[in-house]
Amino acid sequence: MESHSFHPRLAELISKYPKSAGALFQTFNDVTLAQKWTDIQVLELSKCGRGAIKGLRPSLTAGEPPSTCVVVPCGLAESLSTSWIRGAFAALDDQLADAPETLFVAICSDDSSIVYYKITKGIMKPQV
């Protein structure tokens, strides 16, 4: 990890929150190289004890502009809770001027699979 070119950007958060270091590194790589997000910023969410990544995600439909998304990494073997989710939203409220109602959680596993799920505050109907 240390010799990877992305490491310097994440070094501080990796040393501060070692338990989520693997997930953060894996998610950062995926989002940057595979999902091709742009304008990437790394945020510190102390209320959930980890770093998060904010960026512009290209739209899934052609012709639409990219949207601002925040992704919070976690490991498949971690134990979360709804108060953890609440903490993530609260930390984003602190950090960002326009606090999002939606965040993505990136669930990382040992075999380098990564799955993204969208979590929205409140009762939000699925889009058709």
Add this chain to the structure above:
Amino acid sequence: MASHRDRPIPLRVSNKKGYVWDVDDIAILRSHHHICGVLAGTLPHLSQQNVFLGVPLLLMPEEVVLLVDKGGPGFAILVDDQNAHHDPSAVELDKWDSERLRGIEEQLALAEEHEAREALNPDRAMSENAILKRKEREAKKARGKANALEPDQSLSTPLSTESVPDPPGPPDSSHGSGVTVTRNSVTPYTVHVPGTSSAFEWYALSNHSFNTLAAARDAGIWDYPKTPFERARCAVFRDLWEQGYFMGGGIKFGGEYLVYPGDPLRYHSHFVASVIESPAAPLRPMEIVAHGRLGTGTKKAHLLCEWDEDKQAATYYSIEWAGFG
């Protein structure tokens, strides 16, 4: 809840499950109070009735709790159904038995009368209608035979009169005057089974009703909710109900409840809900994956409903598959 009627809705409890047996109550619960329940009744002779079922309506325990608690005094009561059916007294039993026998005798008398009328009119076969029908049948046969090879076979009139069936009646009745009709010794009659227990004199609901959950718990007929998880379920159900949603069972989609924006007969549900017992209750990422993917795959979102017992508040998070990654 406004009471639209002058009596409370009886929720008849049997083996710790609440049933509604009155069709009018079922209609009111659904249309005025958006409580649907599940119809659970089947007809005795249909061996595989599994699409349309009848009364009773089976309620979820959360629905029972809501109706008794939230409905206010006099809206709904819990009935200890087993004990509400007393053993009938000797007098009540005699009365029931004599009414039953009288009903049978009336039916047999009517049947006898009907047979006597039939016997006095032995020429029913020669009535106008019968003659007309017979002529039609003969004409049809004649047409059919005329289309066949032998033309002289159309003169088959004598054959057709013999094929007219005898009018139905007791086998030993005879035509002519001075006839005696002997009744078959086993004339069938119908046994009527009343639809509701309240038709019986020995069903006394008033002595076995409870209008609070606590009273029912003391009597030993109802004990839901008793664990923190059950309390969370009741609280979340009530919170969603107060927001106007209709709820159904969630087993078909991997959750506790299906949450509908309106009557399930008109809408598909938008959410599959699961109840999170407390803010600190462990939640595995794999649950987010499983719930989220199943929800999205069925055009719904998964709803995590957290209940905070200390703050007495429900918080909701909607989960969907991100669609990328």
